Amino acid sequence: xxxxxxxxxxxxxxxxxxxxxxxxxxxxxxxxxxxxxxxxxxxxxxxxxxxxxxxxxxxxxxxxxxxxxxxxxxxxxxxxxxxxxxxxxxxxxxxxxxxxxxxxxxxxxxxxxxxxxxxxxxxxxxxxxxxxxxxxxxxxxxxxxxxxxxxxxxxxx
Numbered sequence: 677x678x679x680x681x682x683x684x685x686x687x688x689x690x691x692x693x694x695x696x697x698x699x700x701x702x703x704x705x706x707x708x709x710x711x712x713x714x715x716x717x718x719x720x721x722x723x724x725x726x727x728x729x730x731x732x733x734x735x736x737x738x739x740x741x742x743x744x745x746x747x748x749x750x751x752x753x754x755x756x757x758x759x760x761x762x763x764x765x766x767x768x769x770x771x772x773x774x775x776x777x778x779x780x781x782x783x784x785x786x787x788x789x790x791x792x793x794x795x796x797x798x799x800x801x802x803x804x805x806x807x808x809x810x811x812x813x814x815x816x817x818x819x820x821x822x823x824x825x826x827x828x829x830x831x832x833x
Contacts, residue, residue, distance in 0.1 A: 735819055735828075737807035739786050747779040747806050751792035754778065756799075758832035773797055774826035776819055779806055788812065793826050 743751070754777040776791040789809040793802040807821060813828045 735813040735817060736810050737821060738810050739808045740805050741784055743779070743792055743801070743804055743806045744782055747782070747790070747792060748801060748804070750779045751777050751794055751801055751806075754829075754832040755794035755796070758829045772818055772825055772827040774802060774824050776807075776821070776826040776828045778812075778831040781808075791828070793821055793824055 755775060758775065758777070773796055775794050775796060777794055779790050779792050781788065781790040785808050787808040787810060789812040790806050791809060792806045794800070795802050802824060809819075812830075813819060815828060815830050817828045818825050819828055
């Protein structure tokens with residue numbers, strides 16, 4: 677019984693590892709089509725490669741740590757300020773319940789951009805953590821944090 681469950685788990689794991697991420701697939705297709713189109717013109721067209729690179733551009737958390745009092749206060753002030761005039765998500769979807777607000781970085785920060793996640797329905801910070809991002813995303817981009825998707829609103833200015 678256990679060996680059968682283990683076999684099924686391993687089989688599913690192998691199948692999942694063979695599947696492409698949708699963003700990677702879109703980038704690959706854009707690269708392939710653009711490269712083929714450029715080949716007919718002396719291979720001088722790099723549009724597909726550039727489009728592919730833009731598609732897989734991702735912003736992610738480098739580290740997570742407990743928010744300081746200053747960061748919690750800043751997150752609340754910024755979240756309440758941007759609540760009413762939030763930009764539309766870049767992806768064109770509906771506004772996210774969660775927003776990522778930029779907070780002051782402190783000595784623990786490994787990058788220049790630190791954010792906290794704010795729940796727009798409960799009007800409070802999600803958990804008590806802040807995240808350092810690999811780079812500052814444009815306003816309106818939806819980011820993934822563990823189990824949350826949050827729209828980046830910056831410092832609300």
